[in-house]
Amino acid sequence: MEYNEFEIISKFFKNHQKKDKNQIKGIGDDSALIKIPKNNLLAISTDTLVEGKHFLKNITPKDLAYKSVAVNLSDLAAMGAKPTWITLSITMPKSDSVWLKSFSKSFFKILNKYKLNLIGGDTNSGPLSITLSIYGLIEGKNALLRGNAKNGDLIYITGNLGESAAGLSLLQKKTFLKNVKICNYLIKKHLKPIPRISEGIALRNIANAAIDISDGLISDLGHILKNSKCGADINLNTIPISKILTDNFKIDEYLNWALNSGEDYELCFTISKKNIKKLNVAIKKKIIKCTCIGYITSAEKGLNLIQNQKKIIFKKSGFNHFI
């Protein structure tokens, strides 16, 4: 069955959630109306996912809904913001009720998991693409910014890098693995990245700068360095790479995935040495799992990759949507 845009909203996207007390108007008026609690900043991030660029043509509506929200949540995580509201603009070739049912079920599942309320949006017909704007609150003034890294800071990464790219490579049949269990694990890492929300909130009072790894470590760390006017020395031997990758792939392959492929949605952050104790407490309490991969230097030193105590030459290339 096909629906028009008003039917799509009322059938699949309206009244699925309780209003929160700061949401004066949600879906169904010319705009949403919200109230920002005192002493809070509002973090706003927006991301478009286009078929064939950010997701494969054969992605299921369930996986698409999860990933589009997770990717946007990751931007809030990198600011240390608490997720609150979201708007969804969806453009799709036809209003297929089976597709919409599956999409909206998965969409509200992740929204409810992260206590996000849908407050508005738009539905259109056209080639499949999704734009989400996501809103988070930051109590006080300590947001995690890209531009606050300081010379001498230590650089850390949450989790592991490269598994998402391995999963994508398997999905695209560029890589093959006999072990179905491992295949499925890596594909899941690509399709269901976990936004590091609680880590980001915990890091607000520990880290100086942060970014999420969406375009690849080299490219994303590059943003921190550019905005902070710093350089960095990275020890390649310490890059967190899972045993699954080191056991099943060649070093060139997984290092390239870890450095140049994106979509891990781990956080890369810098902390001053005086905050190491605080970080260790958070690690001990299992709020955060992270690895030190190097340190911030001065801008004129640039970004250096060191492997087995030797500087190595690398090709700096993150994910670029226009190549």
Add this chain to the structure above:
Amino acid sequence: MEYNEFEIISKFFKNHQKKDKNQIKGIGDDSALIKIPKNNLLAISTDTLVEGKHFLKNITPKDLAYKSVAVNLSDLAAMGAKPTWITLSITMPKSDSVWLKSFSKSFFKILNKYKLNLIGGDTNSGPLSITLSIYGLIEGKNALLRGNAKNGDLIYITGNLGESAAGLSLLQKKTFLKNVKICNYLIKKHLKPIPRISEGIALRNIANAAIDISDGLISDLGHILKNSKCGADINLNTIPISKILTDNFKIDEYLNWALNSGEDYELCFTISKKNIKKLNVAIKKKIIKCTCIGYITSAEKGLNLIQNQKKIIFKKSGFNHFI
């Protein structure tokens, strides 16, 4: 020349405007960070414009930039909100510098006119489409909502209806007119609608309910009636239609444009009789130009169109993106 996404942002969309004092972070971090002034509500609206649906394939980048912002501003106008910030997600087949230069010039022109600051966004490659999220402030608590119309309220329309649809019909070569000057005037009405921002702000303390005419009077007034649980009697003889339309087109044609075609972006609002004096003051001060077209009744009476004192039968059909 072609650019990658970071070059597009830094060359065409960054540092074109002064930061306002409530904008802690704009473009260039994982999210924007804003501070909402005390006693203000934040209005948020989002709209996607897709090639071939909301704009014709041969639209110029200049017209596209203007219209996408104007359409979003119109949603804020219908809430009585003061425009403040905007985010832009643009998907385009290639990063053509001539196109981008023209688009961004026109984009910042309308932004500056309405004191809107660009605080973030996203660029992608794919079939041309634009998603804007727009943010406005409402001092106090009096937003113009769709659901506040009361039985006995008078119904008004700002400006005239139908000219945008006439312009579209000319652009699509469904209609022909010999007079080039009139043709260009009507096409301009379609391409450059004026969002009724100052009218919306003035109406916050006068009107009960409001909506902007994006999908057609019948459809949009229908939203007020549905949300307010009311009916309405509309006198077709009073629908504001310009002399240009009545002189150059048949009555069936222009009435259909006025009732069923959208994109006039005028405001339809209801006021209680006790506020007529206040409205007349605003009309006298030239803050608002509007026409009374009928009144609100009870829900069981439904929506009735009256022409020459007779009820007429009409086909209720606004613009539906999925038909």
